[in-house]
Amino acid sequence: MKKKITIAIDAMGGENAPKKNIEGLNIFLNKNKNKDDFVIHLHGNEKTIRNELNKFNISTDLVKIFHTEDIVSDEETPLTAIKNSKNSSMWNAVKAQLDKEADISLSAGNTGVLLVISKMILKMIKEVNKPALAGLWPSHKGISVVLDLGANIECDEKNLIDFSEMGAALYKSIFPEKTPNVSLLNIGSEEMKGTDVLKKTYQKLKMLSDKNNFLFNGYIEGNKLMNGDTNVIVTDGFTGNVALKTAEGTAKFITDNLKKSLNQNIFTKFSVFFSYFALKKFKSKLDPRKYNGAIFLGLNGPVVKSHGSADSIGFYYSIDLCYKIIKGNLMDQIKNNLNHLDDKD
Amino acid sequence: MKKKITIAIDAMGGENAPKKNIEGLNIFLNKNKNKDDFVIHLHGNEKTIRNELNKFNISTDLVKIFHTEDIVSDEETPLTAIKNSKNSSMWNAVKAQLDKEADISLSAGNTGVLLVISKMILKMIKEVNKPALAGLWPSHKGISVVLDLGANIECDEKNLIDFSEMGAALYKSIFPEKTPNVSLLNIGSEEMKGTDVLKKTYQKLKMLSDKNNFLFNGYIEGNKLMNGDTNVIVTDGFTGNVALKTAEGTAKFITDNLKKSLNQNIFTKFSVFFSYFALKKFKSKLDPRKYNGAIFLGLNGPVVKSHGSADSIGFYYSIDLCYKIIKGNLMDQIKNNLNHLDDKD
Numbered sequence: 001m002k003k004k005i006t007i008a009i010d011a012m013g014g015e016n017a018p019k020k021n022i023e024g025l026n027i028f029l030n031k032n033k034n035k036d037d038f039v040i041h042l043h044g045n046e047k048t049i050r051n052e053l054n055k056f057n058i059s060t061d062l063v064k065i066f067h068t069e070d071i072v073s074d075e076e077t078p079l080t081a082i083k084n085s086k087n088s089s090m091w092n093a094v095k096a097q098l099d100k101e102a103d104i105s106l107s108a109g110n111t112g113v114l115l116v117i118s119k120m121i122l123k124m125i126k127e128v129n130k131p132a133l134a135g136l137w138p139s140h141k142g143i144s145v146v147l148d149l150g151a152n153i154e155c156d157e158k159n160l161i162d163f164s165e166m167g168a169a170l171y172k173s174i175f176p177e178k179t180p181n182v183s184l185l186n187i188g189s190e191e192m193k194g195t196d197v198l199k200k201t202y203q204k205l206k207m208l209s210d211k212n213n214f215l216f217n218g219y220i221e222g223n224k225l226m227n228g229d230t231n232v233i234v235t236d237g238f239t240g241n242v243a244l245k246t247a248e249g250t251a252k253f254i255t256d257n258l259k260k261s262l263n264q265n266i267f268t269k270f271s272v273f274f275s276y277f278a279l280k281k282f283k284s285k286l287d288p289r290k291y292n293g294a295i296f297l298g299l300n301g302p303v304v305k306s307h308g309s310a311d312s313i314g315f316y317y318s319i320d321l322c323y324k325i326i327k328g329n330l331m332d333q334i335k336n337n338l339n340h341l342d343d344k345d
Numbered sequence: 346m347k348k349k350i351t352i353a354i355d356a357m358g359g360e361n362a363p364k365k366n367i368e369g370l371n372i373f374l375n376k377n378k379n380k381d382d383f384v385i386h387l388h389g390n391e392k393t394i395r396n397e398l399n400k401f402n403i404s405t406d407l408v409k410i411f412h413t414e415d416i417v418s419d420e421e422t423p424l425t426a427i428k429n430s431k432n433s434s435m436w437n438a439v440k441a442q443l444d445k446e447a448d449i450s451l452s453a454g455n456t457g458v459l460l461v462i463s464k465m466i467l468k469m470i471k472e473v474n475k476p477a478l479a480g481l482w483p484s485h486k487g488i489s490v491v492l493d494l495g496a497n498i499e500c501d502e503k504n505l506i507d508f509s510e511m512g513a514a515l516y517k518s519i520f521p522e523k524t525p526n527v528s529l530l531n532i533g534s535e536e537m538k539g540t541d542v543l544k545k546t547y548q549k550l551k552m553l554s555d556k557n558n559f560l561f562n563g564y565i566e567g568n569k570l571m572n573g574d575t576n577v578i579v580t581d582g583f584t585g586n587v588a589l590k591t592a593e594g595t596a597k598f599i600t601d602n603l604k605k606s607l608n609q610n611i612f613t614k615f616s617v618f619f620s621y622f623a624l625k626k627f628k629s630k631l632d633p634r635k636y637n638g639a640i641f642l643g644l645n646g647p648v649v650k651s652h653g654s655a656d657s658i659g660f661y662y663s664i665d666l667c668y669k670i671i672k673g674n675l676m677d678q679i680k681n682n683l684n685h686l687d688d689k690d
Contacts (some may be wrong), residue, residue: 140598150532153540187495187586195498195583222590226598238540241532242580245567246588250595253485254573254631258603261627282606286599338350 003040005326006011007319008102010241011044012071012089013109014308014315021108022029024315029058031320038323041056041066041102041164044089047088068092074308080224081113082120089121094121097301103326106293108306115151115296115305122299127338131298132163133237133305134170136291136321137246141228145171145180147189148234150241157201160184160234164205166297167232171329176319178231179213183220185235185243193219213337238243251286289314293321302330347486349384350671352664353441353449356389357416357434359453359653361662366453367397369660374403375663375669383668386411386447389434415435417455419653426458427465435459439466442646448671451638451663453651459495460641460650467644472683475500476643477508478582478650479515480589481636481666486573490525495578495586496637500686502546505529505579509550510682511642512577513559519666523576524558528565530580530588538564543582558682596631634659638666647675654686 009025011018025040032038039062042049044069054064070088072081084093090109096102098121107114121132134147147167152159164182171180184201186194191202198219205216220230222243235243292314296303302325306318354370356363358681377383384407387394389417389496398408415433417426430436435454441447443466452459464476479492492512509527516525529546531539536547550670565575567588580588593611637659641648647670651663 098594113497138598140601153532185587187498187583187590222587222592222595223594226594235587237582238532242588243591245532246570246591247567247595249568249571250567250592251599253483254599255486255598258627258632261624263628265579279606282603285602285606313423 004037006039006102008041008093008096008105010044010093010107010109011049012171013107018049018052020301020312020315023312024035025054027316028319043093060310064157068307072110074110076110076113078112081116085117086111091117094118101287103301106304106322108308109237118299118303122301128162128298132161134167134295134297139226139228144228148231148237148240149244150237153238155236160201163234166334169333169337171231171332172333176328180231181215181217182232183230184215185233186219189219290317293318306323349382351384353386353438353450353665355392355435355438355452355454356387363394365660367572368657371401371675372661373664387588392417399453414537417458419455421458421665423457424465426461430458430462436462439463446488446574449647449667451649451667453653456650463641463644463648467646468501469643470645473507477505479512479642484573489576493577493582493585494499494589495582498583500581502542505546508579511679513676514682516576517678518670518675525561526560527577528562528575531564534564638663684690
């Protein structure tokens, strides 16, 4: 019998936990009714969790609860986290991977603490110096992977090459039928543009291109991020974080203005009625909940972070992401891509 | 008699030049019919320019033509520009400032060449080490200034402080009634976040805050850029360029999707009819032509770069920007703000 995919969920992390976490789980279970290849482990307060589970008549074959009283608070800082968060629902979810009880862990709790304890518990893959936080971006052709979104504000060429290999592995695990292509985020597309680190990374990725399990597409500029021509976009955590937040802010600015325009007066409000279905499709396509879930890469096991404010649908998408990347053998893909280390330095 | 504001325009730069340049000028002249405080100098082929001017019956009191046959091509590189672009319409427009014949110059031509020859002709302000390219961003409360958008990919704290002072001066020249506030673009708002350069800049701007002609607002994250709470946003040219292009790409992605949704089928197309006025206002508010014109700061005279593909309305906004910043005494504001140099190092 093939081993089942086991997802360890911090049921107590995020706003409205565990309610929204269990609601999200219920959506996941309904959508995967006929599958028998996974198990969900819920870490947190058994009584509260069971209360929520009872609302949905969820089968106990698929879900196992691991009780703990402790929760990582939003105010906890990464500095004191290791001392204070032991045996919390978040800690136990991550620890389950070390104990080979789970393949992946998911939390919507305190980001800084999650990154620190994940690194401490799971340790870095020995060939990788720095971990990266990878996110999913919408594009005209589907979904792209962008990393690093903020784990490391300064990166050298070794880090960026690691990120390229891990990002390509992540993409491949989600879309197994495709051979990913990778680009470096830069301020121009010509070979000589950008910082020294970028130029060195460019040359090394070009040299390595026939040994890699992905294609190297050169540089990409910010305005092309959403074209969909590149599957994996690699950058340092400072630039990636600014790009991600700028994109979020711009999207919000535009949709706020659109809403304001449509609510201007009785005539425009009336027009919304006629545009209802068009705008519904538009909203659905751009729904950020579909892209909820950042993946912490570079550790001996993947950890997924859901937005703390994600609702049940957003949390569902994070669970689904966990399922997909384990089904797509993320960790094997990463090891595969990291196979030519001597050439990197 | 007060000296008139003189704007030197490279009439031959950009797509569809000089047609769109003169059409843009015509819009500017019509909107400023009753003003007598400016003169426009047009640099380029006299015959072609006069052909375009004749279409609009433009008064020769307001416009003077400076003939030259030479034009900077789009293929010209910054490396050979100084040799090849002498006596071009772009060169002559910038040179007019050195000769005290103009207060500001404007071109929609080759950006790299414009930056190189502007620096060569006008030279740096002696207190400033590196120039910056500043742009206007829409926000919920009006317009913000963002710099550097790509002139310098690596910046130290002295550069970022210079940019803060010059950016505040630019904002003040456009909005004389306001005291600008300045923020540093970062990946978090806490004092200890970010790179070493950012932390040092933060401390120095905080220390200098009672001596400056602007307020220091601390750090700002990418998702807050368009809130309108900060008037001037300072960053290095790499991050600024990525943020600008990511915002452009996101805006395009969203509006493309909106258009697609509204053109989906006969029913949604019909709905556009009802939403027409609402969407018209929406489009007008977000019209990028209103923000056309990047200002090259740090030289002994301001140079404005219009998008090469801007149409006549976009070019009009660039001319209007030139007029405003000279009326607002940009160069005096900059000198004013650079007045505490000993404390900076």
